[in-house]
Amino acid sequence: MIVYGSTISPFVRKVMAFAAEKGLALTIEAAGLGRGGPEFLESSPFGKIPGFRDPGADGGKDFCISDSTAICAYLEAKYPEPNMIPVAPIAHARTIWFEEYADSIFFASAAKIFVHRLLYPKMLKRPFDEAIAANAVDVELPPLFDYLEGVIPPSGFLVEDRITLADIAVCSPFVNLAHTEMVIDPARWPTTAGYVSAILARPSFAPIVAAERAMVAALG
Ligand SMILES: N[C@@H](CCC(=O)N[C@@H](CS)C(=O)NCC(=O)O)C(=O)O
Known part of the structure; x- marks a missing residue:
């Protein structure tokens, strides 16, 4: 199975980590930012x-989908074990909610x-606006982190006290923040800081994050 994109996108990273948790090896082909052909x-x-x-999955024809x-959802339906999207009604709904919160x-x-x-400044060399970034750091993100701080259970997993799509989706964008040297303040959000570190240290995320860090470091 092929994923088109780059894990620098939190959505691509989410799919790759989700598949890794399920023991599925997906091949990634570079696409996005002007790359990628007709396929x-x-x-x-x-x-x-x-x-x-x-x-060949669609009666011998290739099955293609985006998002x-x-x-x-397709991978979960085709490869139900290990379960990553809970089926019990409340846990299922909460998983979808956390994915929506993240996405x-x-x-x-x-x-x-x-x-x-x-x-913009380092990869595409395009004009950028630091004020937009600063407002997101200072005004937009704190209430979102306050919310997370209040809903992470003692188990360290958002739903059913085990790894699910909820944890994969919520933690993926934190990697993009880390690439900008932004770390969540452990004094203000201790539970969230520990939770994110633990999820991103899992074998499903760690190699992806390490490869991206090397790529970002090479940008200077
Ligand atoms: N809802 C989509 C969002 C995908 C998305 O917006 N990807 C961004 C990269 S993070 C993209 O391709 N942007 C390029 C564009 O919008 O043309 C998903 O979950 O896959």
């Missing part, structure tokens, strides 16, 4: 990453920091 666009008609291809949520609410602010402190 990528076949998987992602609007050019967003990740795109996905499962060769990290759709890809994770829409948290990402919206985290992206401003990543874009204006790393992507």
